[in-house]
Amino acid sequence: MTSASSTTTQTFTAKVATPTTRLVGAMAIVSMAWVVLGGLFVTPSDVNQGDAVRIMYVHVPTAWVAYLAFIVTAIASACWLLSRKHAMGFDRVAGASAEVGVIFMAMTLLSGGLWGRITWGTYWAWDPRLTTTAFLLVTYIGYLAVRGLGGSLEQRARRSAVIALLAVLEIPLVHFSVLMWRSLHQRASVLSGDGDIKMDGSMLTTLLVGVIGFTCTFAWLVMHRSRVLAMQDAVQSSQLDAALQDRASESAGLK
Amino acid sequence: MAVLVTIVLAGGTIVTKFLTSAIDYYCNVDEIGLRAGCEAGRRIRVQGTVEKNSLTAVNNSTNFVLIFNEKTIRVVxxxxxxxxxxxxxxxxxxxxxxxxxxxxxxxxVKHSNAYVADNADRLTKAEAQECSPQAG
Structure with a gap:
């Protein structure tokens, strides 16, 4: 069993870094460097918020990319459910994307808390946007916990796919909560729907580069994490095969 | 299983806190005593704009007037x-x-969704800083 799993691991290790991941990684580094320089030194401070506005260059992109991650999880889950062969690659992308999404959503809440302390005067308020965002985070932590419950790979994929397709419905609730209810959180500045972007030009440019940077980081992390999950699944399958073989041998010995 | 129970409890706590905070986070100044949930005698959240030239600090106390829809209320x-x-x-x-x-x-403090550069031209800057009693 040991030799079988190590052979499998070596095969996967050779495939971890590819030209695509290197390109995406390089794009992430360049755009993130732009965001750091632009966010800290090039863009102006805000007339009301002062330098606190610079937190926006992390807060907003991480929120958008967390939404993207959970949507990718839902799409990959739907692909797994709908595909005839139930290719496990879809399930691994779903799991990897949810993991990265949870990290980004936690970053959103953390940076939002710091921003809120400086501008609102409080780290946290039980307002609709903050509460629904916290609930979304807890939902996806639950999704990851369900993935770790055990059972076969197919069982894991099926139950987590169903949860992913339900959980993604929370995203419109989070995004539109500031329009549906009165909220301490401000309304959207860029995705406001009326086409009027209420933001200084260099601030908007840095914000959009931040979105590209965090999206590339997300893609890079998901590609690598999916491959690591593939290795874990291969090890789990080989262990299962070995256990079945041992059991078969025992049964044969008894006869 | 313990992890799942913890997560369910966390989700339940968030929903409970949200519902007890009321879905609408605040009443506007002009709704006090008029709108359900904004009764004068109960503990409420009130939203309005801090009126110009109303802010004073006496000892450790901050006093100001909140205005919304031309209705005002003194706040301590x-x-x-x-x-x-x-x-x-x-x-x-x-x-x-x-x-x-x-x-x-x-x-x-409820800041707006407009982001204006501190070094913007004087008109833009003045517009961003002007009193907007209809905010919210």
Missing amino acids: YEGDPGGIFQECIPVVAQGRLVGDVFEATRIE
Whole structure:
């Protein structure tokens, strides 16, 4: 069993870094460097918020990319459910994307808390946007916990796919909560729907580069994490095969 | 299983806190005593703009007038509200109306969704800083 799993691991290790991941990684580094320089030194401070506005260059992109991650999880889950062969690659992308999404959503809440302390005067308020965002985070932590419950790979994929397709419905609730209810959180500045972007030009440019940077980081992390999950699944399958073989041998010995 | 139970409890706590905070986070100044949930005698959150030239600090007390839809209310808060609290900015004050004074125990600043450069031209900057009693 040991030799079988190590052979499998070596095969996967050779495939971890590819030209695509290197390109995406390089794009992430360049755009993130732009965001750091632009966010800290090039863009102006805000007339009301002062330098606190610079937190926006992390807060907003991480929120958008967390939404993207959970949507990718839902799409990959739907692909797994709908595909005839139930290719496990879809399930691994779903799991990897949810993991990265949870990290980004936690970053959103953390940076939002710091921003809120400086501008609102409080780290946290039980307002609709903050509460629904916290609930979304807890939902996806639950999704990851369900993935770790055990059972076969197919069982894991099926139950987590169903949860992913339900959980993604929370995203419109989070995004539109500031329009549906009165909220301490401000309304959207860029995705406001009326086409009027209420933001200084260099601030908007840095914000959009931040979105590209965090999206590339997300893609890079998901590609690598999916491959690591593939290795874990291969090890789990080989262990299962070995256990079945041992059991078969025992049964044969008894006869 | 313990992890799942913890997560379910966390989700339940969030929903409970949200519902007890009321789905609408605040009442506007002109709704006090008129709208359900905004009764004068109960603990409420009130939203309005800090009226220009109304802000005073006496000892440790911050006094100001909140305005919304031309309706005003005097607010007293013990301490420094913090954040970017200033005149002409929308805030949410949490507390209770005692007589004709709103005794606030918590002040939250509600900044707008407009981001204007501090070095913008004077007209743009003035527009961003002007009092907007309809905020919210």
